[in-house]
Amino acid sequence: MTSRPDRRTALITGASLLAAAALPVHAQKKYGPGASDTEIKLGQTMPYSGPASAYGTIGRLQQAYFKMLNEQGGIKGRKINLISLDDGYSPPKAVEQVRRLVEQEQVLALFQTLGTPSNSAIHKYVNAKKVPHLFLATGATKWADPEHFPWTIGFNLSYQAEGIIYAKYLLKEKPNAKVAILYQNDDYGKDLLKGVKDGLGAKGAKMIVAEASYEVSDPTVDSQIVTLQGSGADTFINITTPKFAAQAVRKAYDSGWKPLHLLNNVGASVGSVLTPAGLDKSVGLLTVQYYKDPNDPQWKDDPAMLEWRAFMGRYYTDGDPKDASNLYAYIAVQTMVHVLKACGDDLSRENLMKQAASIKSLKLPLMLPGMTLNTSPKDYFLVKQAQLAKFTGTQWETFGQLLSTVD
Known part of the structure; x- marks a missing residue:
């Protein structure tokens, strides 16, 4: 004769079932194209040649930054693979290279694609493909249009x-x-x-x-x-x-x-x-x-500036520490890393966009004091503050108040 389970056993069994049911919610991993247990694949186009080739240093620095990050273990054990291709600052070439990144390389997202003309040429395509098109290296106002282009978020002050x-x-x-x-x-x-x-x-x-x-x-x-x-x-x-x-x-x-x-x-x-x-x-x-000038002596002993210079000296020795584009590139890649970390184990394209559109009071130490980065599902303008500066002959010297551009 089979004995009936007592009340204590039933409670334990019920609690165990509830716990088991709850676990997968946190333990499940979700991956979009280009993401796995070991890798996060990103893509970008840069003008490594052509009339805007001075900006190529941005892509080179960001590749160096991800190399440093990967040596430190990546993000939750996942190495970042940034595929950075030359578009020559040519819109037709940008279209060709981005199609390669999306359709052949199967990147999870595009990051810091540079230039208004190049990004304009791929804008509709990447949104139709629902590929995150994040932190564009251009300040065109149209990158903040979540209603019509929900997959695109710019980086620069507009x-x-x-x-x-x-x-x-x-x-x-x-x-x-x-x-x-x-x-x-x-x-x-x-x-x-x-x-x-x-x-x-x-x-x-x-x-x-x-x-x-x-x-x-x-x-x-x-x-x-x-x-x-x-x-x-x-x-x-x-x-x-x-x-x-x-x-x-x-x-x-x-x-x-x-x-x-x-x-x-x-x-x-x-x-x-x-x-x-x-x-x-x-x-x-x-x-x-809207970020600190590497040539300004007031930041000479600033901890964040010292850290950036140490990075340049070890990981990007070909880069010019006087070129503010290298400091800009560093801030942009830190923003991308912040969003990737916020994704946790849900590295779907949908969650990546959700996190990119939910940045709250992000303070990066190389931004000007008092500045924060913010986005929301209805507000894709990431940078909303700036300060005027005057060139002294050796460096830019800020003056006046931090100006808000939202009013």
Whole structure:
């Protein structure tokens, strides 16, 4: 005769079943393409050649950073494999390389694909494929459109926000300025130009006395500078990438034009722009910053800066410590690592996007003091603060308050 289980046994059995049912929720691992117990495969395109090749250092640093991270055990034992391909700053080439990354390499996500033209060319494709398109190395405002492009999140301060900051500064400090503007003739240049015009408002029509554009295929912008100088402008807003930024700074100085010169952030590196242009010719330039300048002596003994320099000395010896692009690249890759860690063992593309759109008050030590990074499912603008800075001849020196761009 079989004996009935007593009450104590039944309770233990029931509790065990409940515990067993609860365990898989935490223990289950979920993987999207490119992810496994041992690897997380990411992809990016960079202009290692072509007119924006100065930015290639960003991809090289990030590969070096993941090498360091992998030597330390990776993320939860998973090694990061960043496949970084050259697109020559050419949209058709970017499309070809991104298709390779998505369809052949089967990457989990795209990370820091660089350039407004290149990202514009792949924008619809990667969203249709539902591939995370994260922390783009461009400030185009359209990267923050979760309603229409939920798989794309930019990294930089938006170009329109940057343009608005310059406009507000001029309205306050130089309201009678005669403004000349040079801009790259693509989505990047037009986006920042729109920010300037929106910020100036109705008065802008009177303040702006000349505009000139250039193509990335142009050998120089010398003729544009001569034209702008001839307008009689006393203020110059320079919306250019490094090669052309260096040319514009040098040509303006050599031609005897001495306007108040505002240089956009993406062209303001001491190492790749101001040094080639001539540091003596760059004195007095204004820009905006949202991370610490490696050339600024106030950060000489800053622990985060010392850590970054140690990294450069060990893992990226070919990189220039004076080039702010290398510090920018370091911050961007730290942000990506933060999101990957937040994913835990759910490395599906859906969860990766969820975590990227849920960044709360992230403080990275190389950002300017007081700055935090934030996103939400309805707000994809990651960087919303910046500070004006003036070039002294050796470094950028910030001044004024940390400015919010959300109001």
